[in-house]
Amino acid sequence: MQSRTIIVGDIHGCYDELMDLLNQIDFGGSDRIVSVGDLVTKGPKNREVLELFMTDSRFDTVIGNHDLALRLFWSGEEVELKSSQKETHKELKEDQHRFMPYLNSLPFMIDLGSHVVVHAGLRPHVELHSQTTEDLTQLRTLGEDRESKDGTPWYEVYEGEKFALFGHWPAPEPRRGKMALGLDTGCVYGHHLTAYTIETGELNFVPARLAYASS
Numbered sequence: 001m002q003s004r005t006i007i008v009g010d011i012h013g014c015y016d017e018l019m020d021l022l023n024q025i026d027f028g029g030s031d032r033i034v035s036v037g038d039l040v041t042k043g044p045k046n047r048e049v050l051e052l053f054m055t056d057s058r059f060d061t062v063i064g065n066h067d068l069a070l071r072l073f074w075s076g077e078e079v080e081l082k083s084s085q086k087e088t089h090k091e092l093k094e095d096q097h098r099f100m101p102y103l104n105s106l107p108f109m110i111d112l113g114s115h116v117v118v119h120a121g122l123r124p125h126v127e128l129h130s131q132t133t134e135d136l137t138q139l140r141t142l143g144e145d146r147e148s149k150d151g152t153p154w155y156e157v158y159e160g161e162k163f164a165l166f167g168h169w170p171a172p173e174p175r176r177g178k179m180a181l182g183l184d185t186g187c188v189y190g191h192h193l194t195a196y197t198i199e200t201g202e203l204n205f206v207p208a209r210l211a212y213a214s215s
Helices: 015-024 046-055 065-074 083-105 133-138
Strands: 005-008 032-035 059-061 109-111 115-118 163-166 175-177 180-182 192-197 203-207
Touching: 015 046, 015 192, 015 203, 046 059, 046 083, 065 083, 065 133
Parallel strands: 005 032, 032 059, 115 163, 163 180
Antiparallel strands: 005 192, 109 115, 175 180, 192 203
């Protein structure tokens, strides 16, 4: 069977749903999972998700804004944690010394050749190597406030050479642009966890077992 590269939307500690998804797609020994980031916060099993990604070489991820907030906080930066991030810090702080090197190792972008994986977005008409970390982890729209939900979504304008796969901005269905696909379908809010297989273009969805957070 051909090995597959499977991109997974924001997990946010939804470990059980991730297991459901892996079972649905019949995840095999030669397959690879790449997450769009936000492995942790808001959901119930942040530790289990981190342990899986840290210990299984088939799992990779870019860093999401929530992962980054913990990384900066644990590094001693003056970061104002959101309530969900504070809860995750409390949950994980006993093993912070183990998790911190892993979070420190995470890239802002994973180049897969024809595709590129980022957490939030890519600034249109800007080369990949010139993208800012703020855009890569926060970008939604192209107005003055990159995090605003009002305005022109970046993925509607982006026409880069590489097809972009991203998360960060939950929606009931995957967000679609000419050269971009958003995979955050709000699992932690009680909706679905989504996966996209690069080799086939197939989308897979599993329902959330619970709504763990309010959007």
